[in-house]
Amino acid sequence: MTNSSLNEAVEVGGASPNDATMATASPRQFLKAFARVGGLMATIVLVVAVFAVASNGLIMVPDNLLGLLRYMSTIAIVGLGLTFVLIVGEIDLSFANLYGLSAMSMAVAWLDWGWPLWLAILLALAIGVAVGAFNAFFTSVVGIPSFIATLGSSTLIFGFNLLISGAQRFAPASPPAGKNVSLGEVSFFRGLSNQHLPFGIPMQVLWMILIAGIFWVVLNRSLFGFRLRAIGGNAVAARFARIPVRRYKFWAFCIAGLAAAVAGLLDFAFIGSIQPDAGQALLFPTFAAVVIGGASLQGGRGSVVGTLLGALLLAVIANGLALLAAGSFAQQMFLGVVTIGAVVLDQVTRSWRRDQ
Amino acid sequence: MTATAAAGVSIQHVVKRYGDTVALAGLSLQVEPGEILGVAGPNGAGKSTLIKVLAGEVRPDSGTISVRGEPWTAELGTHRIAVVHQDPQLFPNLTVAENLLAGREPSRTRRPHLQQADRDMLEETGLLRYADHVLGDLPLALQQRTEIARALVRNADVFLFDEPNSALTEDESEELFTRMHALADSGRMVVLVTHRLPELAAHADRVAVIVDGSCRTILARAELSEERLARELVVGRVAVATDVRAQRQGADVTSLLLENWTHASGAFHDIRLSLTRGEIVAVVGVEGSGGRELVRSVAHFEKASGSREPAGTADEVAFVAADRANSLFDNLSVAENLYIRQSARIRTRGGLLKRREAETLASEARRDFLVKTAALDMPIRSLSGGNQQKVAIASALALDPDLVVLEEPTRGVDVSSKAEIYRLLRAFAKRDRTVLLYCTEDSEVFDVADRAVVISRGRTVGELDCTSFTDAESLAGEIAGLTTGVVRPVARTAGGAR
Numbered sequence: 001m002t003n004s005s006l007n008e009a010v011e012v013g014g015a016s017p018n019d020a021t022m023a024t025a026s027p028r029q030f031l032k033a034f035a036r037v038g039g040l041m042a043t044i045v046l047v048v049a050v051f052a053v054a055s056n057g058l059i060m061v062p063d064n065l066l067g068l069l070r071y072m073s074t075i076a077i078v079g080l081g082l083t084f085v086l087i088v089g090e091i092d093l094s095f096a097n098l099y100g101l102s103a104m105s106m107a108v109a110w111l112d113w114g115w116p117l118w119l120a121i122l123l124a125l126a127i128g129v130a131v132g133a134f135n136a137f138f139t140s141v142v143g144i145p146s147f148i149a150t151l152g153s154s155t156l157i158f159g160f161n162l163l164i165s166g167a168q169r170f171a172p173a174s175p176p177a178g179k180n181v182s183l184g185e186v187s188f189f190r191g192l193s194n195q196h197l198p199f200g201i202p203m204q205v206l207w208m209i210l211i212a213g214i215f216w217v218v219l220n221r222s223l224f225g226f227r228l229r230a231i232g233g234n235a236v237a238a239r240f241a242r243i244p245v246r247r248y249k250f251w252a253f254c255i256a257g258l259a260a261a262v263a264g265l266l267d268f269a270f271i272g273s274i275q276p277d278a279g280q281a282l283l284f285p286t287f288a289a290v291v292i293g294g295a296s297l298q299g300g301r302g303s304v305v306g307t308l309l310g311a312l313l314l315a316v317i318a319n320g321l322a323l324l325a326a327g328s329f330a331q332q333m334f335l336g337v338v339t340i341g342a343v344v345l346d347q348v349t350r351s352w353r354r355d356q
Numbered sequence: 357m358t359a360t361a362a363a364g365v366s367i368q369h370v371v372k373r374y375g376d377t378v379a380l381a382g383l384s385l386q387v388e389p390g391e392i393l394g395v396a397g398p399n400g401a402g403k404s405t406l407i408k409v410l411a412g413e414v415r416p417d418s419g420t421i422s423v424r425g426e427p428w429t430a431e432l433g434t435h436r437i438a439v440v441h442q443d444p445q446l447f448p449n450l451t452v453a454e455n456l457l458a459g460r461e462p463s464r465t466r467r468p469h470l471q472q473a474d475r476d477m478l479e480e481t482g483l484l485r486y487a488d489h490v491l492g493d494l495p496l497a498l499q500q501r502t503e504i505a506r507a508l509v510r511n512a513d514v515f516l517f518d519e520p521n522s523a524l525t526e527d528e529s530e531e532l533f534t535r536m537h538a539l540a541d542s543g544r545m546v547v548l549v550t551h552r553l554p555e556l557a558a559h560a561d562r563v564a565v566i567v568d569g570s571c572r573t574i575l576a577r578a579e580l581s582e583e584r585l586a587r588e589l590v591v592g593r594v595a596v597a598t599d600v601r602a603q604r605q606g607a608d609v610t611s612l613l614l615e616n617w618t619h620a621s622g623a624f625h626d627i628r629l630s631l632t633r634g635e636i637v638a639v640v641g642v643e644g645s646g647g648r649e650l651v652r653s654v655a656h657f658e659k660a661s662g663s664r665e666p667a668g669t670a671d672e673v674a675f676v677a678a679d680r681a682n683s684l685f686d687n688l689s690v691a692e693n694l695y696i697r698q699s700a701r702i703r704t705r706g707g708l709l710k711r712r713e714a715e716t717l718a719s720e721a722r723r724d725f726l727v728k729t730a731a732l733d734m735p736i737r738s739l740s741g742g743n744q745q746k747v748a749i750a751s752a753l754a755l756d757p758d759l760v761v762l763e764e765p766t767r768g769v770d771v772s773s774k775a776e777i778y779r780l781l782r783a784f785a786k787r788d789r790t791v792l793l794y795c796t797e798d799s800e801v802f803d804v805a806d807r808a809v810v811i812s813r814g815r816t817v818g819e820l821d822c823t824s825f826t827d828a829e830s831l832a833g834e835i836a837g838l839t840t841g842v843v844r845p846v847a848r849t850a851g852g853a854r
Binding site: 217221222223224226227229230232233234236237238239240241242243300301 | 676683685687688697700709
């Protein structure tokens with residue numbers, strides 16, 4: 001383990017402090033931290049092994065692994081945004097529909113209204129931030145619980161999505177009748193996510209790594225991330241310490257919105273088409289990934305590495321069950337069991353850590 | 357002795373520890389039928405733990421309790437012992453009648469209805485006309501009365517009143533005390549826990565003074581007076597080193613002057629407060645006196661109007677709340693808790709934290725403020741209560757503000773940490789800074805303050821030069837004297853239905 005991933009691991013532990021003050025991590029702390037991340041890693045290895053046996057090694061085929069990584073990257077990018085919101089002590093239910101809305105508005109602006117590609121992408125990102133700001137406004141200015149505010153905005157933006165799309169599917173390869181799209185723009189856009197790097201790794205995975213790196217630095221090295229954790233840990237104490245609580249919550253929601261928009265765009269670019277209900281199936285897996293990764297719904301806890309591992313676990317499960325053609329009922333049931341199991345495991349290891 | 361013990365509540369050698377903190381240290385106490393037993397004591401003395409143990413909310417580590425000769429059981433705690441809280445612990449979403457019935461339903465399936473006995477009880481307590489009102493919409497006094505009625509229909513015979521009238525109007529508390537006397541006269545046992553000495557002096561038959569988890573003395577009716585109680589509360593406390601106490605020095609340079617200072621929602625009115633550089637000023641008053649709101653308004657956390665010279669900005673005042681639950685971050689380490697308020701000063705242009713500097717700030721604060729911790733990266737809750745409080749205060753003082761405002765800086769803190777905290781505050785003030793405290797304990801005022809501003813019912817009733825007193829007892833007596841005659845708190849609830 002490198003030093004930085006060790007620090008991150010401690011972060012996942014929650015009870016242990018952030019690395020900003022850790023000159024040296026004692027072996028005991030390392031052990032405690034490993035109890036959490038190590039457990040998650042072991043679970044992933046175990047699940048992969050089970051599927052490898054059950055699918056006659058099909059899951060280990062490189063092409064399959066790459067597809068798995070790509071699915072993981074979607075959950076991870078959306079999940080990282082959600083992680084920030086959970087850390088600051090709020091909740092966001094709107095990201096799934098926001099993923100669809102931003103990609104759809106981009107598609108409509110680009111393919112139907114004839115906007116240049118760059119402007120359409122900018123619009124999608126702006127919509128992500130704007131919906132985040134909308135959520136933050138109702139949560140911290142109007143003062144309604146973020147659960148309600150984002151539940152409402154989720155449905156609201158889905159309605160908006162249906163309105164602008166006319167409930168139609170859009171694909172750059174077959175623009176609406178009478179519209180033309182430059183082939184150069186189409187191939188550039190597809191390439192944002194679909195282009196293959198060495199070893200056939202899709203570009204989207206690179207985006208995930210880049211975004212995770214930025215989020216890691218913000219959460220573990222910046223003033224912003226430090227205060228985000230403090231506010232999530234104790235909002236009253238943060239107010240008395242004159243930390244601008246509202247402003248930080250505002251930015252956390254905006255970042256989550258932006259992350260959802262980016263994920264929506266990348267998936268659209270990869271898949272090559274967008275339908276109005278895109279993203280709705282992401283709501284549960286993303287929450288599961290983030291919570292399995294150690295983020296607390298009470299706020300103050302959560303980490304980048306944890307969320308990435310959580311996303312990986314869910315991608316493995318989804319992929320493995322699909323390979324076995326287990327049927328969607330099995331996938332849903334498995335997802336439910338794993339989520340509850342992971343949180344129970346966390347409770348157990350947490351009390352174990354406390355006793356140490 | 358055994359005969360009366362069998363008749364009343366007998367508490368024998370009860371011990372309760374929370375981690376390192378001893379809340380009850382072998383407390384023994386008798387409550388006789390037909391009496392109102394007052395309980396007085398400083399914050400953290402164990403009063404609320406005593407109530408919780410009697411009501412069965414916490415289990416004592418050792419010791420025995422019996423009620424009318426029967427040993428205490430959970431069943432007994434639920435049915436025979438009733439607690440009337442400052443904030444009633446009922447179902448605010450149900451009606452008064454439903455509150456009376458909840459948990460006492462005769463049928464497993466049918467919705468319960470008021471029986472004749474219940475109606476009689478509501479009639480007797482004057483609640484019948486409110487029977488169908490939703491409890492949460494009623495004034496506090498009526499909610500408390502519902503709590504009493506609920507206990508009476510359960511045949512409770514031990515009534516514990518925990519700061520019952522701190523938010524009632526004068527008329528409402530008068531009526532509450534009448535009811536309390538009626539309960540006692542009917543042969544029940546009544547325990548009244550309150551910070552308000554005038555009420556103890558006026559209504560209790562005996563008053564037990566509890567200090568450091570055991571009963572120091574019991575004052576009989578004939579000996580009861582406010583001044584006597586005030587003295588008892590500070591006498592025999594473990595003395596804090598005298599080097600903390602002030603010697604007035606330097607020129608009087610005003611650092612803050614408030615005039616006609618009035619709280620936005622009426623907790624205090626027309627206050628004049630002047631603070632001088634280098635001094636520690638204590639605002640003294642019981643809960644509900646407006647003192648807490650006053651110091652918070654100085655720290656810009658409560659809205660108030662009037663003249664403030666210099667107006668200043670919020671960033672120039674540091675504030676430490678009384679409760680550590682409101683001043684520390686559980687998910688952060690000791691070090692992070694120490695430098696969190698300074699974190700904006702140690703960021704790079706790119707918004708990153710300078711980790712080396714953060715570590716330096718934390719270890720300096722640990723050294724300067726005598727924080728005892730195995731390592732700076734330990735979780736904050738691994739420290740003792742006193743050291744946690746030192747961290748909370750250190751994080752504010754390390755900012756080096758011109759004015760620091762602290763609420764009850766040593767509440768629930770052990771004696772040696774107390775002395776260290778006072779020394780830290782004194783050292784801070786000596787550097788031409790101003791310290792403003794809100795205190796509810798007279799001994800704290802004597803130990804650390806240069807000047808006491810006594811507040812009662814939202815108005816200042818006097819100022820005392822603490823340095824002119826040679827012992828805490830006489831200062832406590834003087835403060836009690838100042839508050840006499842204005843014993844009633846400010847009404848928090850609107851008059852409304854009555």
